[in-house]
Amino acid sequence: MALSALRKLRANRKNRAGGADRSSASGKPPRAADGEILLETVGLTKTYAGADGELPVLAGIDLKVRAGEILALLGRSGSGKSTLLRCLAGLIPAGSGTIAYRDEPLRGANPGTAMVFQTFALLPWLTVQQNVELGLEARGVPADERADAALRAIDLIGLDGFESAFPKELSGGMRQRVGFARALVVEPDVLMMDEPFSALDVLTAENLRGELLELWESGRFPTRAIVLVTHNIEEAVLMADRIVVLGSRPGRIKESFEVALDRPRDRNSAAFEDLIDRVYRVMTGRVKETRVPGRPDEVEPDRRTPANTPLPTASVDGLSGLAEMVAHRGGRCDLPDLADDLGLEVDDLLPLVDALDLLGFAKISGDDLLLTEVGAAYAGADVQLSKTLFAEAALGAPLVRLITTSLRQNPEGTLRAGFFRDVLAHHYTSEQVTEQLETATDWGRYAELYAYDADPQEYRLDEDEQPPPSAQA
Ligand code: ADP
Ligand code: MG
DSSP states (O other): OHHHHHHHHHHHHHSTTTOOOOOOBTTBOOOOOTTOEEEEEEEEEEEEEETTEEEEEEEEEEEEEETTOEEEEEEOTTSSHHHHHHHHTTSSOOSEEEEEETTEEOOSSOTTEEEEOTTOOOOTTSOHHHHHHHHHHHTTOOHHHHHHHHHHHHHHTTOTTOTTOOGGGSOHHHHHHHHHHHHHTTOOSEEEEESTTTTSOHHHHHHHHHHHHHHHHHTOOSOSEEEEEESOHHHHHHHOSEEEEEETTTBEEEEEEEOOOOSSOOTTSHHHHHHHHHHHHHHTTOSOOSSOTTOGGGSOGGGOOTTTSOOOSOOHHHHHHHHHHHHHTTTEEEHHHHHHHHTOOHHHHHHHHHHHHHTTSEEEETTEEEEOHHHHHHHHOOHHHHHHHHHHHHTTSHHHHHHHHHHHHSTTSEEEHHHHHHHHHTTSOHHHHHHHHHHHHHHHHHTTSEEEETTTTEEEEOTTOOOOGGGOO
16 A cells, blocks of 8 residues: 555655546555545444433434545534544444445444544654654554655645654644644545644634645645534635534534535635525524424423533623623624624634523524623623622523522522532533533522532522522522
């Protein structure tokens, strides 16, 4: 494989305008024709063992990856993107359903894929070149061929001159180039990338995205397809030919979008912005979903429980800040625009938006966030009034309500955090349980509904707690 790989790299380098050698390599299937299905899952499910029982993460994923395409798997944090990618790469076993690489059921690591990780995953005691050679070493390629192939991959990805540097000497962007070179050197049919730009600063990320697309377009790219995991809508629209949006708990395909925009893509074009808006509406769940019942925003307020309506991971400061910003804009604003103005990704705002929604402080209409009457009052209130309004609203958040009512029913007015932990463990991973309790603690403290002592890990009814009339349970 390695010699032909080398020849291919060489040929591609000489023949820059798309003369990629598609001939059969020894022991490796011939290069797939564009459109040919490289990876396919049918009814793929995956569950992890949670603190209490099984946690479904993927449920019934039917997905095809075709030669010639960049496919983006887009979803919010926790939607199962990394899990799906790892299943496709054969790094973890599927639960049920099938995964095939070129029509062959997958057993163990997928020979047709190589992975680029968000955290670069370089070995600090190896040089750039040695890190790049690792992939070939694992496949039994002799040393001289490894060196040659590694140098070419290093050259291809713009790392010339850094061969003997150690990772700690490199900037983040250069480190991720090593990550790319290490994956590309084995010439996988499918390059898998798990949020490869999200650990980089904005400019570096932008630069790397551009370089990668340029390589892909030039025909010098030694892979046939790319699967890109991202939570960044704009990145997906910029890079992908097809975007598959995953929903959460458990992950399912909500919708998929063909991206028919010409490259290089103009972010300011109406078509680009229109697609961002459409994907955004699917991501935020503000369009009708037929396949995923029980999303938080679909549960009637009086049927909400801590199990079906998790608290969004939003601090009081964060959600108040957003409410104030919307108030300054007349009580209504376009979310993608707002994110843009703040230099954030829309995804960064979503937990805050969900929090305002759950608290009844705001509503979503299309792409606009609208403050409700009480939301506007909250945004304009002084500290005392804002606490009162928040306390009333927070009792509409199921976990805050559960903690408050449990404490009120307890003669001592105290309860161990472990109690709530156990209740939640039936529905969440232990990581998520911690997140839920942290948010509930933040909200409850601010609302002066209850206090929390970290030392005995105990919730305590706030001494001055004056339940608002609507909250009397
Ligand atoms: P994403 O990449 O979209 O953020 P992940 O695939 O990493 O999502 O995780 C999906 C869900 O599975 C999350 O709730 C996460 O906490 C859980 N999860 C991920 N890996 C494990 C694991 N090894 N054991 C238990 N739960 C896990
Ligand atoms: Mg992930």
